[in-house]
Amino acid sequence: MGIKFGTDGWRAVIAEDFTFKNVEIVTQGIADYLNEASQTEKVLVIGYDNRFLSPEFSKRAAEVLMANGLNILISDKAMPTPVTAYSVVEKHAVGALMFTASHNPPSHNGVKFIPYYGGPALPEITDSIEKHVRKVQESLDIKHIPYTKGQEQGKVREINVMDQYITKLKDLVDQDVIANSGLKIAVDPMYGAGVGYLDRVLTELGCNVTAINNYRDPLFGGKMPEPSEKVLDELTQMVKDNNYDVGLAMDGDADRFGIIDKDGTFITANQVLSMLYLHLLKKGEKGPVTKTVSTTQMLNRIAKHYGEQILETPVGFKYIGKNLMEEGCVLGGEESGGLSILGHVPEKDGILACLLIVELIAKEGTSLSDILQEIDEKYGKLVNERIDVHTTYEEKERVLSLLEKWQPEELGHKQVVDISKVDGLKVSLDDGSWVLIRPSGTESLFRIYGETTDLEQLRLLQNDVRSALNI
Template structure:
């Protein structure tokens, strides 16, 4: 796909992702979807309103009525779409920096469109093939209230509220000024937790921290956990479909470790888990221990969703899927990532009295490193990927080419691949020691830098 990457389409707002482009995507989606009503929603980014205005105009121009949901977390959109059987054009750039924005397309089942559906929409965008209405058939707009409140209720009702409340937990929450600011502190309070917050004012400039919940952005949360004696710190990305954690000591919990802990709780023998090609050995070990299958896909929510649906259609139970970036699916709840639900499931793990640090101890044996190499043109990207290919040809391991190049060494692995959402080549490595992981990553990075 040329327009839609591993999780929608994104770019610098107005400069790259323009209102005209949003209009065309919305007209194409309205043309492809067999419906008379489409929702439009956004996260807290400052350019969200103008892009939503363009998307709403495009939807109305092809004869569909428009439900304007306003500022809502991505999982709240998923719930609305599933309950109302209404698809949505969602304006969000998730974890990207403030200058970015993007578009995700959510089906009337509340799930992001699969690859084949996205390709149909993309073909209409590129071919400018739109079923435009005449003036008498233009769609009408309705502003919908209560979407966030209904979402809060749905998450609280979906987990073991009594067990969490009985544990008398104190939770520190950092929504990062994103859409989760509007819902998630309330969810944890409704679950019976004492809640402390930081960066919890919705603000599309993201003044307190950048939207991606990576360790270097979570100093405020770590300090809050320590100063408030919290049992757990929870951080979300800009659209609140991910959750990462800080333990009771203020230490960052690797996303791969929290995914493994959640998987160990969810999986049984004969089940399947789905993850991406950058899967950690931690999840591999959990699946082997419980007798579950592990299916790998290219990186990105769209690819994981597609594979989960294929397995479910074949009669396979898939209770958990996702990646080690905090984006976890619980397909039996909903086949979309939901940061508040992920965090609530982790709070259930603490309900037996174990501290967060103890919950993840079995999955702490590996060290992950990740580096990004930026590029400015397609020609530079080609040089970088050519260097990566040459590097793996000479490596003492057989490459897995599901998505980029992954080299498994038994005790460690390294992966190099182009990002699906940013102009970067990503290098991941994992090993039982930081030195070994950095050694593997540095080898690839040196080859990429030489290619410049």
């Protein structure tokens, strides 16, 4: 069995590949990486979500880590990924293990490593961990002590940083503006690790909050724990039927967000990022914005208007996190629903994103749709979409070969002005439109992202790409 340990760690089907034995192998590899990287006394945090067996997998990992000389701070209950990242910084730990498969199906679980800076692991770290994991797979040399023995020796301690994390969140927003708004809010943590966080902070800030799906269900109510338009039908109906000002959702580990406007309109991540960057600039924040190549050009337009820089990265929040840390970016985000801001951990935080949306609505005193209309009027309307095109393995290889040398001069009756290979192949056109073709790293699949001024032009672009590549 090949254990591929990327930025999101290793994910697999429970009981098929995601077994206690394989968790021990991965954990031993991480312990070997940490012991090679540093000789000082090491404290490691362990967090876990509400998935099947997550608490038990976490304790098994602790048994391996303690036997390798690490002291463990393990969460006393399910803990969101951004809160685990915050714990690493707050506790001055060398890193954290987070047991989660995020928004993947209930049949899956996973484990990821969060380094000392509290953000996604960069490729040099995950590459090193993967090498150590491969060595352990060959040797099967795994150290282990019983959890109870570790407790007796003081090597493991349960922690709960919910209070500190919520205090931190409150410091990042205008509490008075929210407190005086009288907003009526519906919250859906989707049975995930975010249960009890957003509803608590909003209630403490004086909002009228109702939470649904706010208890552990490893089957996530029979749905995917992904805050997408089609999955959030219950929250959408609730907002429309009961005159809520906004509906807020988070995925299974609360690092991604889903937003429903008061009329039941699903607000896309691209729209959220645009509104929040503009909101932060209006608040007086100064600095660049960082986004992935697949994320909206509206951020470019707003940054240009304010004389700020835009930093574009390959897809993956690890690159966004790096820019947040090193470049002083006011906001960083990706079209798949990840966001963080300056002054917070450089990790996706769906709870923070939802709280910032509440601050925005409270400040503007109007609906999100109205705010978006104002943005469109000022900066020009943009329409974007991602389509997934499934192929065979052979087809994928053919298209990849074609993409290597494809240099179109025109697409959608517009002139090509730039071709970028930062991540996949991105074609920019003379009217500001663009299209990006990215192969999936794990499936026979291509993702085609596009953005232009209207839906008809977008369809034309998509069809031109599919026709040229014959997919």
